Amino acid sequence: MPEIVFDGVEKSYGSVRVLPPLDLTLHDGEFTVLVGPSGCGKSTTLRILAGLETLSGGEIYFDGKPISALEPKERDIAMVFQDYALYPHMNIARNMSFALRLAKTPKAEIDAKVQRVADMLNIGHLLARKPAELSGGQRQRVAMGRALVRDAGTFLFDEPLSNLDAKLRGKMRTELAEMRDSIEKNMVYVTHDQVEAMTLGDRIVVMNEGVVQQQGTPEELFKEPRNLFVAGFIGSPSMNFMEGALVDIGGEMHVQGAGFDLPLDATTRTRLDTATDRNVTVGIRPSSFTTDTSGATVELRVIVAEYLGAQSVLVTKLGKTELLVETQSTAPFKSGVTQSFGVNTDEIMLFDRSTGLRL
Template structure:
């Protein structure tokens, strides 16, 4: 398994530069997720790695070997596409073994590999069927199985679950996580779904507008986002953002806005004293609110809608003119149209520069 390095790689279509020069290193045996909104460049990055797109500049290395001039078949990769791309006239066994048969692998070895991978993916009983006889989730397993039997050094996944319904996506995420823990290979996974990224990635690379915003573990991105975009993209429900201004009262830094006045933690306050920014954007996660006012700084919110989700509810509230989401326990229901008091965990308040979006 090679260490994959992007060195000042860029991509342009004519005069339009979709990926400015960037550097990225993917460690040996790591499950890396490229995540971001549509059009951010994540799939283009994956396709350049696969050899399906040419580079406009820079180089990609497998260990110390430059690969940008190599054909896809020479790169020791296997790719799973969004649309399955199965041969409809072949049964599942032949679909999975197609690349091995082209490589003239022995019949016994093909049978052993197909059977082992099919059983791992729970499709061993489907090998004699045609793709049209399978459900969407089963077809996706076949597409993954076709890649896995090749025993390549690197596996690439291009939004493989986006065509599935919500329940099946959840099941397939679990199966992918199990597969990740049992197969010691490089895996690069592209998705626009931050839930997939958080549950699958050992390392997540967040992209926007062709730029890498931040990379790190799911916990690092959730707790220490570098800017407003990452903070708002990672986490579900999404982070709340409200405008405010910093106020210094007797050495304590507060953030004041329309309908709230909250003290910052000692750590955040010390950073605020070093900067000259006064107008800021405040970030609060829905989970930072408590119905027990004594557990944090008090704030009053007008409840507009209460969304019951089972064990938890999500309240859509108003803080001044801003909409604020609050997570609560459904065992303590809150009525719509009422004004409720909450306690805010001040350790979880994040402050961002109002102009640049950078976290202060």
């Protein structure tokens, strides 16, 4: 389980640079999730690590040793792909044992490893079947099992759940989380789904246009986003943003905008020493709205009420700005009505409008 260090790693295709100099450390035994929108460079980073793409600059180190000149098979890495990549003419046992058979591992050892991993993934009863006889979720377990039997030092996952339906994706997330806790290996997981990232990662690395925007634990990224991009990307439903301005009213700092006037709590005010402009972007998470109107309030027109069971997500309008509100379903709301909502002002986030950085 090496410590993996990206030192100024770059990747270009001709004149198009898809990965500017990247400095990143993946710690020994950690489950690291690379997350970001399509085209942000996360899969390219993973493929460079696996040796499936060549570097355009920089170096990757495993425990201080450069590895960019090594072939993929020499890097002690196992990879799980998005499209399963199973051999259709082989049964599940032979698919899982393929790398071990190439390495001329003794048959008894192969059988023992395949059975152990298959039982862990709940596919032990499927070893005699062909891939075409399995469901999508079962095929994905086989792809994971094929990587796990190799007992590599580092496991790479390239959006392995994106081809599954929502219910099965949730089940596989749970199984991956259980597997993460039972296998002490480096795991690097690429996804565009921030729910997967928040569920699975010990540490999340948020990327955009090849640049690391922020990295930290799920809680750190949710509660202390560094900039507008991270704040809007992490969290479901996503954060609401409004344009506003800082105003001093009777010695108390407020943030005002079209249709709202919200006092700022003491903690938020202490951040404003770094503000270079009175104009700011106001960030409010959907969960920060409340039906308690005894404090700061806003008047919102309900456009759509999405019933999700215990909770509802309301699509509302504040003037021309669309805002999401997360509320308990015990208080039903009708479309078209204007409703007063309270705002937990201690959860308001302010961002510099010119740089996008959190104040």
